[in-house]
Amino acid sequence: MAEDNPNNPILSKFAVILAGVASAAVVVTVYHCVVVSCRNRGRQRSDRERLQQLMYQRADQTPSSVDNSAARLMIPAHKYHKGMELAGNDDGVCAVCLSEFEEGEELRTLPECMHSFHVACIDMWLYSHTNCPLCRSNATPSPLLQHGLPESSSGGLTDVVVQSRRL
Incomplete structure (x- = not known):
């Protein structure tokens, strides 16, 4: 019958631990999303810069291009x-x-x-x-x-x- 008592110290410790683990999981998930987003943004920027550089190089190398x-x-x-x-x-x-x-x-x-x-x-x-x-x-x-x-x-x-x- 100790389980029915709302002042049970085991139950309140369990709730605190569960809330702490859940909060830590949320923080880790948000951190992971931010890191992945930043990495992808940097990768997209460098891909875009490489593509622009490649386009300029091809334009310079095109035999039909005119000065x-x-x-x-x-x-x-x-x-x-x-x-x-x-x-x-x-x-x-x-x-x-x-x-x-x-x-x-x-x-x-x-x-x-x-x-x-x-x-x-x-x-x-x-x-x-x-x-x-x-x-x-x-x-x-x-x-x-x-x-x-x-x-x-x-x-x-x-x-x-x-x-x-x-x-």
């Missing part, structure tokens, strides 16, 4: 004037920043598709791409354009005039 900075320099820049007809652009809007071209702004016109863009916008685009942002045609100048452009003393801006002659 985009050289490609940008080979595409001539010109000033926009109101009323100027742009071959590839019907609406006079830069497709990269979605702003209308304004008087005196510098533009680049891609040689393949004749789409025009603000110099800063298309240079930023060509930093990581080799195609037109509108039609995806090749944005790098053809070999004829690379060697046929006149040198300019106006800081890279050129006026290209095409004349036809009959032979």
Whole structure:
């Protein structure tokens, strides 16, 4: 009948020990979860960094990759004037920043598709791409354009005039 007595010292010692073991188990479980979470987060971060490094290495090793900075320099820049007809652009809007071209702004016109863009916008685009942002045609100048452009003393801006002659 000692078991029915709520003041039984054996029962209260057992309850204290059980509560202590349960509390310790909870603390150990929470600690384990925190450690595993931190380890996985660090592993994911290092995996992500390795993947990015691998992507950059592959981009550098790709035989078809072009030195985009050289490609940008080979595409001539010109000033926009109101009323100027742009071959590839019907609406006079830069497709990269979605702003209308304004008087005196510098533009680049891609040689393949004749789409025009603000110099800063298309240079930023060509930093990581080799195609037109509108039609995806090749944005790098053809070999004829690379060697046929006149040198300019106006800081890279050129006026290209095409004349036809009959032979």
